[in-house]
Amino acid sequence: GESVGLHLPTLSVQEGDNSIINCAYSNSASDYFIWYKQESGKGPQFIIDIRSNMDKRQGQRVTVLLNKTVKHLSLQIAATQPGDSAVYFCAESNGDTGKLIFGQGTTLQVKP
Amino acid sequence: DAGVIQSPRHEVTEMGQEVTLRCKPISGHNSLFWYRQTMMRGLELLIYFNNNVPIDDSGMPEDRFSAKMPNASFSTLKIQPSEPRDSAVYFCASAWGGAQETQYFGPGTRLLVL
DSSP states (O other): OOOEEESOSEEEEETTSOEEEEEEEOOTTOOEEEEEEEOTTSOOEEEEEEETTOSEEEOSSEEEEEETTTTEEEEEESSOOGGGOEEEEEEEEOTTTOOOEEOOOEEEEEEO | OOOOEEEOSEEEEOTTOOEEEEEEOOTTOOEEEEEEEETTTEEEEEEEEETTEEEEOTTOOSTTEEEEEEETTEEEEEESSOOGGGOEEEEEEEESSSTTSOOEEOOOEEEEEO
């Protein structure tokens, strides 16, 4: 069945370092991928998305990489800040159902 | 602009009671989604509306759950009767376009069923 998983449940980084959060997906038909950030007590907040016709997309301090060959998605955060501490979710969907399927999440801890 | 608005933010009720959660999507958005988040199951889509019409309700757990969208600016998720296993955070999200457009989430309703 469809599933989205994350390699590391918790990632701890030093402030100022770069962070890389990884995600594996299993449905080769998925053609849309999103990263969300969720702070404690809040709803998920959109960070960046990418469609399957691209392999890289950049935003402000964030980059998403998509490797369709190995069905892998990653989120890179440059110069990680304390405000980046949160749980990060990847999600996938395909054009047939459109529904988003979320991974379990990775907790990012930023040490001052 | 106001984001997605949900009410109540917290709800504590007793098993067997009816619970109604409310959502006001972002003005102009035509897709609305209800999600449930638990530690065990993570974020799960319950139901998805497009132009006020339910498109996919395959995630609705059982007949005790029902959702309505009477107009473009309001939706409800009702649980009747509620059970302790329904305890979770329920999120509403909205988007312009379909499910593969950016979904903006509300702050959630934290439900505790005793």
